[in-house]
Amino acid sequence: MAADTIRWEQDDTGVVTLVLDDPRHSANTMNAEFQASLAVVADRLESLRDTVRGVIVTSAKKTFFAGGDLRELIQAGPEDARRIFDSSMAVKRDLRRVETLGVPVVAAVNGAALGGGYEIALACHHRIALDAPGTVVGLPEVTLGLLPGAGGVTRTVRLLGIADALLKVLLQGARYTPRRALEAALVHETADSHEELLAKARAFIDAHPESRQPWDTPGYRIPGGTPADPRFAANLPAFPATLSKQTAGAPYPAPRAILAAAVEGAQVDFATAQTVEARYFTSLVTGRTAKNMIQAFFFDLQAVNSGTGRPGDIPAREVRKVLVLGAGMMGAGIAYACARAGIDVVLKDVTAEAAARGKGYSERLCDKAVDRGRTTREKADAVLARITPTADPADAAGCDAVIEAVFEDTALKQKVFQEVQDLVAPDALLCSNTSTLPITALAEGVARPADFIGLHFFSPVDKMPLVEIIKGGRTGEETLARAFDLVRQISKTPIVVNDSRGFFTSRVIGKFINEGVAMVAEGVEPASVEQAAAQAGYPAKVLALMDELTLTLPRRIRDESRRAVEANGGTWLPHPAEAVIDRMVEEFGRTGRGGGAGFYDYTDGKRDGLWPGLREHFTRPGTEVPFLDLQERMLFAESLDTVRLLDEGVLTSVAEANIGSLLGIGFPGWTGGALQYINGYEGGLPGFVARARELAERYGERFTPPASLVERAGRGEPYRDR
Numbered sequence: 001m002a003a004d005t006i007r008w009e010q011d012d013t014g015v016v017t018l019v020l021d022d023p024r025h026s027a028n029t030m031n032a033e034f035q036a037s038l039a040v041v042a043d044r045l046e047s048l049r050d051t052v053r054g055v056i057v058t059s060a061k062k063t064f065f066a067g068g069d070l071r072e073l074i075q076a077g078p079e080d081a082r083r084i085f086d087s088s089m090a091v092k093r094d095l096r097r098v099e100t101l102g103v104p105v106v107a108a109v110n111g112a113a114l115g116g117g118y119e120i121a122l123a124c125h126h127r128i129a130l131d132a133p134g135t136v137v138g139l140p141e142v143t144l145g146l147l148p149g150a151g152g153v154t155r156t157v158r159l160l161g162i163a164d165a166l167l168k169v170l171l172q173g174a175r176y177t178p179r180r181a182l183e184a185a186l187v188h189e190t191a192d193s194h195e196e197l198l199a200k201a202r203a204f205i206d207a208h209p210e211s212r213q214p215w216d217t218p219g220y221r222i223p224g225g226t227p228a229d230p231r232f233a234a235n236l237p238a239f240p241a242t243l244s245k246q247t248a249g250a251p252y253p254a255p256r257a258i259l260a261a262a263v264e265g266a267q268v269d270f271a272t273a274q275t276v277e278a279r280y281f282t283s284l285v286t287g288r289t290a291k292n293m294i295q296a297f298f299f300d301l302q303a304v305n306s307g308t309g310r311p312g313d314i315p316a317r318e319v320r321k322v323l324v325l326g327a328g329m330m331g332a333g334i335a336y337a338c339a340r341a342g343i344d345v346v347l348k349d350v351t352a353e354a355a356a357r358g359k360g361y362s363e364r365l366c367d368k369a370v371d372r373g374r375t376t377r378e379k380a381d382a383v384l385a386r387i388t389p390t391a392d393p394a395d396a397a398g399c400d401a402v403i404e405a406v407f408e409d410t411a412l413k414q415k416v417f418q419e420v421q422d423l424v425a426p427d428a429l430l431c432s433n434t435s436t437l438p439i440t441a442l443a444e445g446v447a448r449p450a451d452f453i454g455l456h457f458f459s460p461v462d463k464m465p466l467v468e469i470i471k472g473g474r475t476g477e478e479t480l481a482r483a484f485d486l487v488r489q490i491s492k493t494p495i496v497v498n499d500s501r502g503f504f505t506s507r508v509i510g511k512f513i514n515e516g517v518a519m520v521a522e523g524v525e526p527a528s529v530e531q532a533a534a535q536a537g538y539p540a541k542v543l544a545l546m547d548e549l550t551l552t553l554p555r556r557i558r559d560e561s562r563r564a565v566e567a568n569g570g571t572w573l574p575h576p577a578e579a580v581i582d583r584m585v586e587e588f589g590r591t592g593r594g595g596g597a598g599f600y601d602y603t604d605g606k607r608d609g610l611w612p613g614l615r616e617h618f619t620r621p622g623t624e625v626p627f628l629d630l631q632e633r634m635l636f637a638e639s640l641d642t643v644r645l646l647d648e649g650v651l652t653s654v655a656e657a658n659i660g661s662l663l664g665i666g667f668p669g670w671t672g673g674a675l676q677y678i679n680g681y682e683g684g685l686p687g688f689v690a691r692a693r694e695l696a697e698r699y700g701e702r703f704t705p706p707a708s709l710v711e712r713a714g715r716g717e718p719y720r721d722r
C-alpha cells in the first residue's frame, strides 16, 4: 500500500516538517493510506530520535485535515467491528508514539482542522492556528452521530477537564475560529501569515527542546477533578440530565457514548482511556444512526449544495443589488441575509417608517454579533450600509433581483411586482417568498413569467439554513439556475421543487401537525402528544408548533383545498384533526399564540402551559394508544407524504427530500431525513411497509403505503439518488 500521504521535509537544523498532502484526494482524510503513512513516519522519527530536534505538522491542502474517511465509515456494518476498533487503536498508537518521542511537536494549523484534523493537532505539544478565513477547529463528530475516535475524547478531557471538554467541544460539536479557539484554550497561539505560523512553530521548538504533554508530566491532574473526587462527584448527576434535555430522550446514541467515554476515560490511565474511547467509537460507527446522519448531513447536503436541483449547463451568475418588497418579519430577515453576503439591498415597504423598522432588525442582529465578538463594528457597519430602506419605487432602479415578502395575498403580490417590474434591470430575477400561494398562478400577474420563481425562506431567516425554490409552470431553466446561485451566494441550502399546493415543506409539516391534533381528537392526553413529539426527536412540540403557525391558517388552506377538490368533481375526505381545530377556533376563540390563546395559554406572548380546557373537552380517560404508535404516527405521516410528493414529481431527488425535511421542517436528525428514515427502519423497506399497513388498520387510510413504495420494497431498493 502506498504510504505517501505525509511528506517528510528535514532541514539542516534538525527540524522535520511533516506535510499532510494526500496525492490521491483533494482533502486529507484518515484513510488507509494515511494510517500507513503515519506508521512509517512514527518509525522513522523513532529511529532518528537523536538527530531530530523538533517536528512541525502542517498541510499542503486547503483544509489542514478533513477527518475520518466517511465513505469508508458509512459502509461499516456490525461485521466490521473488529477492523474498525483495530484501526482506531492503530492511529491512536502511532499518534501517541509521536507525542511521547521527547522532542517538541507543533501543529501549524493552516486550514480547517475538524474532527480527525483537530485530533492530530491535539496530539501535538503546541497548536498554532493561522488566523485566516477557512481556518476552524473543533470536534463535530457528534453532529454525524459519531465520537472522536483518534484520541479526541481522551485528550480534550485531559486538556480542559471533563465538564469543559463535554460542554465546549464534544457534545455540541462546535466549530471555533482561531480567535475563539484561543480564548477557549483549544489552541495556544494564532498567526497572521504563513511565514509567521512557521516562525512561531520554530520559536516554540527552540524554546522547548524537551517538550511533553501536560498529561505526561509528573503530578498532572485532570483540571476540575475526576469523578473520584467528592467535589466533582456531586456535580456528576447533572450531566445525564443536561444530555436528556439536549436530546429530549430521542434516540441519539452519540452524546451518551461521548459522556460515557469521557467519564470512564477520566478514571483510568491514558492508554486505557484510549481503549475505552475506541470501543465506544466502534459501537457508534457500526450502528444505524451514524449511517443515517453521515448520509444526510454529509453526502446529501454536499450533493444538494453543489447542485442537485440546478440545471448544470447554465453559467453561474451573481446578484449585485436586490430589491426586497415588504420589510416585515420575513423581508427584514431576507434583507439582512443578503447584505451579510455582500449584496446591496433596497428594502421597500409602504411607508419610509415601516422600511426603516425593517432595517432596524439588521441593526439589532449586527449589534448582537459585535457584542458577542462574532464580528467587528467595522464589518457590521459595512453590512448595514448596504441596506437602503425606502418607500419610493424609483429606488428599485438597477436591481438585478427582486424578492417579494408582502402580505400573503395574490392580488397584492401581483400589484407590487407590477409597480416595480419596469424599474428594475430588464432581466431581473423575480422571486416571491410566498409560503402557500401557487407560483404558476402568481406568475400570471407579472410581465415576464419565465423570470418568475418561488423562493421560500424559513423563519427566522438568519438562523434557518434552507430555502425552498419553487419552479412554476412557466419558470425558465435560466431563472432556476440564477435563483439557485442566489441562494448559494447568501450561503443557504437550496432544494428545488415543482409547484404544488403547500410545495414540499408546508405540505409535509401539515401532516405532522394534523397527526398530533388527530391524537387530541381521539382523546389522548395532550401532554402525551407533546412528549411523543419530543421523544421522537422533533425540535418543536406538535401542539406548540400549531399555535405558532396559528390555527386559522391551516383552516384557510384546508378550505381552499376542499374547494379545489370539489371543483374538480372529487370528494373531500376530512382529516380527524379538522373537527378539533374548528372547535378550538369557533367555540373557544383560541386561534394560537398570535391571538393570545391556543392549545397553550400565554402571558404577554410567553407560553405558559397547555390549556387545561383541552383535557376537559377532548381527553377521554382510558384512551390507550401505545406511546410508540404516537411517535411513529408523526414520523410515518411525514415520510409517507414525502413518498407521495416524489410520486407526484413535486420532489425530484432523494437528497433534496432528506435535506428539506431535516433543515426546513425539523424532521428528526437521527433518522437522516424523511426518506432515509424509511431506508433505515427496522427490517428496511419491507419492515416499513408492514408497519405502515398496521398503522393504517388502526388509525386510518392515510397510513396506507403508496404503491410505488410497496414495489420498491419488493425490489429491495432503498431510496437513493443514482
Ligand code: NAI
Binding pocket: 325, 326, 327, 328, 329, 330, 331, 348, 349, 350, 354, 404, 405, 406, 407, 408, 409, 412, 416, 433, 434, 435, 436, 456, 457, 458, 459
Ligand atoms: P409581515 O406581515 O411581517 O410583513 C409584511 C410586510 O409587507 C409589512 O411590513 C407590510 O407593511 C408590507 N407591505 C404590505 N403591502 C406592501 C406594499 N404594497 N409594498 C411594500 N410593502 C408592503 O409578514 P411576513 O411574516 O414577513 O410574511 C411575508 C410573506 O412571507 C408572506 O407571503 C408569508 O406567507 C411569507 N412567509 C412567511 C413566513 C413566516 O414564518 N412568517 C415563512 C415563509 C414565508
